[in-house]
Amino acid sequence: MKTQLFGIAAIVLAFAGSAFTSAKPAENNAKRVDPYYWYYNNPTTDTYELLSSTPSENPPGGVSCPAVITLPENCLKGFFVDPGATNAATNPGDENIPRQITTP
Amino acid sequence: MKDYILKEFPEGKAAGQKTSISEFIVFLCILLFSYAAFSKLMDFANFRLQLGSSPYISNFAAVLVWLIPGTEILSAGMMVFSRSRKAGLYIFTTLMAAFTIYIAFMLSFSEHTPCICGGIISSLGWFYHMIFNLGFLLLGIEAIRNYRINNHHLN
Numbered sequence: 001m002k003t004q005l006f007g008i009a010a011i012v013l014a015f016a017g018s019a020f021t022s023a024k025p026a027e028n029n030a031k032r033v034d035p036y037y038w039y040y041n042n043p044t045t046d047t048y049e050l051l052s053s054t055p056s057e058n059p060p061g062g063v064s065c066p067a068v069i070t071l072p073e074n075c076l077k078g079f080f081v082d083p084g085a086t087n088a089a090t091n092p093g094d095e096n097i098p099r100q101i102t103t104p
Numbered sequence: 105m106k107d108y109i110l111k112e113f114p115e116g117k118a119a120g121q122k123t124s125i126s127e128f129i130v131f132l133c134i135l136l137f138s139y140a141a142f143s144k145l146m147d148f149a150n151f152r153l154q155l156g157s158s159p160y161i162s163n164f165a166a167v168l169v170w171l172i173p174g175t176e177i178l179s180a181g182m183m184v185f186s187r188s189r190k191a192g193l194y195i196f197t198t199l200m201a202a203f204t205i206y207i208a209f210m211l212s213f214s215e216h217t218p219c220i221c222g223g224i225i226s227s228l229g230w231f232y233h234m235i236f237n238l239g240f241l242l243l244g245i246e247a248i249r250n251y252r253i254n255n256h257h258l259n
Contacts, residue, residue: 002127003127003130003131003184003186003189004184004185004186006127006130006131006134007130007131007134007180007183007184007185008184009131010131010132010134010135010138010180011134011135011138011180011181011184013135013138014134014135014136014137014138014139014142014180015138015142017139018138018139018142018143018146019142019146021143022143022146022147
């Protein structure tokens, strides 16, 4: 019985913890996908829209970006995709070519 | 009476301590899998994207995106109740072994690793994530071992 209570407590604690860590500001979905080009994740269309064709270190137009993705050393810049995948992404070396990520 | 029993039968005290340790391990396992499953489901789009960009398993992302958190929740739920705890522990240990082996394989043979974008555990980096998984894998094995020993004494 005691273990059961502890187990239920663990599940409740886990739910609260994951809700807390998953909380994001609702008003801003700008994410740093590539160090040079900034994309906005449009939740309505589920597409990534290029904010500016001009590369920059910070998001253009005064858009705040609280959720900056930190890239670890062994990580490619941007997302890797398989050739047959439907989510396009920028690849290293293509920084000069702005791309728009779309989903079908 | 209890003190007499513990003094005359020290293995009873040791068995009690082992039970407490087992209960604590089970608590940690339930906590980990519940947290992992809920985190994935609450940030489902990002989880799906990460799975789709993971080496070797991206082709199975459509299935894994539901199978992994579903199995984690099932395992955590089973570990809560004494009747299904053993099976839950086996599922937990098997899944942790699979995760650990996958990360080790990816770090050893893959040309790249997917970006880790968010989450408390994910902030460790892939290598320390693997060490973390290994630790919980060993805990799961220990819990199963204790479970077997306790059942053997009862029988």
